[in-house]
Amino acid sequence: MSYLLFLLLGLGSGAIYAILALGLVLKHRSAGVVDFAHCAVAMFCAYVYIELHEQGELVLPWTALPWHIQLFSTSGIAAGAAIPITLAYAAILGLIFYYGVIRPLRHAPALARVGASVGLMLYLEGIAVLNFGTFALSSPPILPQDPMHLASGLIVPSDRLYLTGIVIVIGLVLGALYRYTRFGLATRAAAGNERGAVLIGLSATRLSAANWVLATVLAAVAGILILPITTLNPGTYTLFIVPALGAALLGRFISFPVTVAAGLAIGMLQSELEKLQTVWSWLPQQGLEEGLPFLLIMIAIVLLSRRLPSRGELSDRYRGTIGRPAKPLRTTVLSGLIGLAAILLFSQLYKFAFASSLNVTCVCLSVVVITGYVGQISLAQNAFAGISAFMVAHFGNWLGLGFPLALILGALVAVAVGVVIGLPAVRVRGVNLAVATLATAAALDALVFNSNWFSGGYNGMTVGAPHLFGLDLGVGRNGSSTVFAIFSLVIVCLVGLFVARLRNSPAGRMFIAVRSNERAAASVGVNVARTKLFAFAISAFIAGIAGGLLAYQQVNINPASFTMWTSLTVLAITYVGGVGRIAGAVAAGFLLASNGVMATLLDKLFAFNQYQTVIAGMALLLTAVGNPDGIAKEMQAVYFKILGRAQRTLGIQPVPASGPVSEAVAASGSPMGTGAAAEHIEEVPS
Numbered sequence: 001m002s003y004l005l006f007l008l009l010g011l012g013s014g015a016i017y018a019i020l021a022l023g024l025v026l027k028h029r030s031a032g033v034v035d036f037a038h039c040a041v042a043m044f045c046a047y048v049y050i051e052l053h054e055q056g057e058l059v060l061p062w063t064a065l066p067w068h069i070q071l072f073s074t075s076g077i078a079a080g081a082a083i084p085i086t087l088a089y090a091a092i093l094g095l096i097f098y099y100g101v102i103r104p105l106r107h108a109p110a111l112a113r114v115g116a117s118v119g120l121m122l123y124l125e126g127i128a129v130l131n132f133g134t135f136a137l138s139s140p141p142i143l144p145q146d147p148m149h150l151a152s153g154l155i156v157p158s159d160r161l162y163l164t165g166i167v168i169v170i171g172l173v174l175g176a177l178y179r180y181t182r183f184g185l186a187t188r189a190a191a192g193n194e195r196g197a198v199l200i201g202l203s204a205t206r207l208s209a210a211n212w213v214l215a216t217v218l219a220a221v222a223g224i225l226i227l228p229i230t231t232l233n234p235g236t237y238t239l240f241i242v243p244a245l246g247a248a249l250l251g252r253f254i255s256f257p258v259t260v261a262a263g264l265a266i267g268m269l270q271s272e273l274e275k276l277q278t279v280w281s282w283l284p285q286q287g288l289e290e291g292l293p294f295l296l297i298m299i300a301i302v303l304l305s306r307r308l309p310s311r312g313e314l315s316d317r318y319r320g321t322i323g324r325p326a327k328p329l330r331t332t333v334l335s336g337l338i339g340l341a342a343i344l345l346f347s348q349l350y351k352f353a354f355a356s357s358l359n360v361t362c363v364c365l366s367v368v369v370i371t372g373y374v375g376q377i378s379l380a381q382n383a384f385a386g387i388s389a390f391m392v393a394h395f396g397n398w399l400g401l402g403f404p405l406a407l408i409l410g411a412l413v414a415v416a417v418g419v420v421i422g423l424p425a426v427r428v429r430g431v432n433l434a435v436a437t438l439a440t441a442a443a444l445d446a447l448v449f450n451s452n453w454f455s456g457g458y459n460g461m462t463v464g465a466p467h468l469f470g471l472d473l474g475v476g477r478n479g480s481s482t483v484f485a486i487f488s489l490v491i492v493c494l495v496g497l498f499v500a501r502l503r504n505s506p507a508g509r510m511f512i513a514v515r516s517n518e519r520a521a522a523s524v525g526v527n528v529a530r531t532k533l534f535a536f537a538i539s540a541f542i543a544g545i546a547g548g549l550l551a552y553q554q555v556n557i558n559p560a561s562f563t564m565w566t567s568l569t570v571l572a573i574t575y576v577g578g579v580g581r582i583a584g585a586v587a588a589g590f591l592l593a594s595n596g597v598m599a600t601l602l603d604k605l606f607a608f609n610q611y612q613t614v615i616a617g618m619a620l621l622l623t624a625v626g627n628p629d630g631i632a633k634e635m636q637a638v639y640f641k642i643l644g645r646a647q648r649t650l651g652i653q654p655v656p657a658s659g660p661v662s663e664a665v666a667a668s669g670s671p672m673g674t675g676a677a678a679e680h681i682e683e684v685p686s
Helices: 002-009 011-031 038-055 079-105 110-132 158-180 182-192 194-199 204-225 234-238 241-250 256-279 288-304 328-345 348-373 381-399 405-426 430-449 482-504 506-516 518-523 528-554 564-577 582-592 597-606 609-626 630-649 663-668
Strands: 057-059 068-070 147-151 154-157 321-324 680-685
Touching: 002 011, 002 154, 002 256, 011 038, 011 158, 011 182, 011 204, 011 241, 011 256, 038 057, 038 079, 038 110, 038 204, 038 234, 038 241, 079 110, 079 204, 079 609, 110 234, 110 430, 110 564, 110 609, 147 158, 154 158, 158 182, 158 204, 158 256, 182 204, 241 256, 241 288, 241 430, 256 288, 288 430, 321 482, 321 582, 321 630, 328 348, 328 482, 348 381, 348 482, 348 506, 348 528, 348 564, 348 582, 348 597, 381 405, 381 430, 381 528, 381 564, 405 430, 405 528, 430 564, 482 506, 482 528, 482 582, 506 518, 506 528, 518 528, 564 582, 564 609, 564 630, 582 597, 582 630, 597 609
Parallel strands: none
Antiparallel strands: 057 068, 147 154, 321 680
């Protein structure tokens, strides 16, 4: 009987997963977008409801400026009035997000869409932290909570059953709406073939907007209904995206009834696992429930990969370009010399920040390889870095291994994990792969990084300083970072040189062929599956090197450095920097990293740190919508423009804007670090 009780108790969370998943299905069916910001929207709408209900204030989605309006008395308003106002607010948000973000990206590649939704998620989460803090909030119950006696000894809170009934009704109504009504049939027609829908007089834009509004309202409903079950804070709600995506994926982003059943099943199985943990002591006692959606997503990808949807929309009009390094050895040497000069001139604060920028640059280089060169959207790169970081600690503490063996072995363990995680890439790509890697990052965060046996739990693990030929390369006991910054500079310069050589090698050409057209690449003899797995292995190794460097820098590492959100942030700043360029990784590390040189400077001058998440989200949104090449290409264009003017002033023949770049220009470099000027001006469209 107790097993059945736990299954029924899981109906509450399962109903929330299901209603969130229904919104994801609506958005994908109408606009072809997997919205990673969906649960962040639910979180923000929950705050809107609480502020209306308790304070009578309407909150606005920004900060610094006045962000709340007193509409009613300070004692708040009744739930019966606050709920419809919140739902109307959600509908307006849905229209704004659709016309401001989604519609401009309707012909964009999958990476731009993923980037935009991740950017919106980061923005809303940052706004919530700034305006409401991180303290958990709760709300009085909305649905009846009287205990229901279903059988002898089987007592279930009634709100779980009411929630289940509500979500089943919503699923059935949506299923009937899309199967039998003119609106539903028109939406299905526009989703199946956008050009054909236009030819018969249907407005795909209006249909998508209406569906997006409906999905946003459903997100608000979920955000409000879950309040009595769990506490509200910016981090909790956004974690629901993984099980919601799992339910939507099991429904193939098409079937509303299957999506509802999958969401309920995930919640019930998670609850049952809590019971089994008390019965079977050998089960992991931490993170098992969070890891379940990862397992289900992987099963869905393996079993349903050929049936997962791809919309019949107009082909992509434009994709970002890939830089082509010229004279990478000379650029690397010059960049290293400039970096060395900066380290020697910086104060200790900026030396530490410089080392942090180098570390982030290294992680971003792994994104350049897997996403920029091969076109595989991976949201787990920082998780690979975490695997390596903790393994470096284990190799040092258990086996007494030091640098460089511990660093290399740690990176090789990350390679093994990366290859396993890359297996779904053999069968799926685009947003479906992004879903799989996001679930991977969440599962590693919950099951591995938060476990005492692997990471030391909240206390973390201590890592010994690296030594080479008797020289201490670590951060000094007095906080001196000079030697470590130089050590990091050498490592990252070598990694940047390797990535540049890889880009120009036969393997790099295979990468780009797979990125451009997998079928065409296969037709000329490229083994697509092997190429993808090779790319995952290389990118995981690079991320593993970055993780080891971070471990040496922090001395004591803890799971907070490798959460799922850090992997999302890595993709975000790399995309803004320029995901197809080595210079983009450098720009991400030095200009955009949260603990890098520029952030340290701005924080010292303007107390910038508290706004970093909001600014990163906005930057990612603007880049995805308006500049898919990132800021690296713009910086390069400005560089050559200034150089050309200087040459004309001096009477020197200017270097053309396309074609071969002279050795002098290729070696001129950038003061930001490895390979910043190693991009050939010739562009290779994907």
